[in-house]
Amino acid sequence: MMEKSIEKLMDEIMTNPGVNGVVCTDAQGLVVAAQGVGRKSTGGQMTGVLDLARDLHPDVKDEPIVCIESDAGSLLLKSCDGITIGIHKTNS
Amino acid sequence: MMTQGIEQIPDSLGYLMLNEDGAVIASGGQLENGEKIANKLMHLIRIAIKMPTSDERASSFKKITVMWKTFMYVITFSNHRVFICKRQTNSPEPIAV
Numbered sequence: 001m002m003e004k005s006i007e008k009l010m011d012e013i014m015t016n017p018g019v020n021g022v023v024c025t026d027a028q029g030l031v032v033a034a035q036g037v038g039r040k041s042t043g044g045q046m047t048g049v050l051d052l053a054r055d056l057h058p059d060v061k062d063e064p065i066v067c068i069e070s071d072a073g074s075l076l077l078k079s080c081d082g083i084t085i086g087i088h089k090t091n092s
Numbered sequence: 093m094m095t096q097g098i099e100q101i102p103d104s105l106g107y108l109m110l111n112e113d114g115a116v117i118a119s120g121g122q123l124e125n126g127e128k129i130a131n132k133l134m135h136l137i138r139i140a141i142k143m144p145t146s147d148e149r150a151s152s153f154k155k156i157t158v159m160w161k162t163f164m165y166v167i168t169f170s171n172h173r174v175f176i177c178k179r180q181t182n183s184p185e186p187i188a189v
Contacts, residue, residue: 060160070152071154072145072146
């Protein structure tokens, strides 16, 4: 049931302009679902980066957003309620 | 010390310039002598630069941004140096009608 609603949400994200991949992991970094370029993503790195980002300012309550940009595309990371979402975007 | 204009960035709260090993070369503002935050950021950078951003293998790295509601860290690389700028997030003011 939960997987079904995640898949539905990911389909919705994929319809946004420039989005070519989505990946969703649990708090341990295990990939729950992935689409497009997101299939190649490593969930552990995603949660690891977000944990380190949170550790920069543990006193700040809101969740950080990490954006990694390169010539070819960008990767946006955010976690919410123990679920981490990574969105791959092209630079077009 | 030449900081290549990093201290002149608008809305900057502080800056750090590190070498490839993570040693602080220059610092200023809220990040002045920020060795501890520099170590934490280097740890994050080392993992983040290995992450694929697209399906193309040869995509050169450009920029990492770590954003919170009120401020952000903008990280980039040039000439074997790591440039980190802590900036205020400028939320646009609502238009009065």
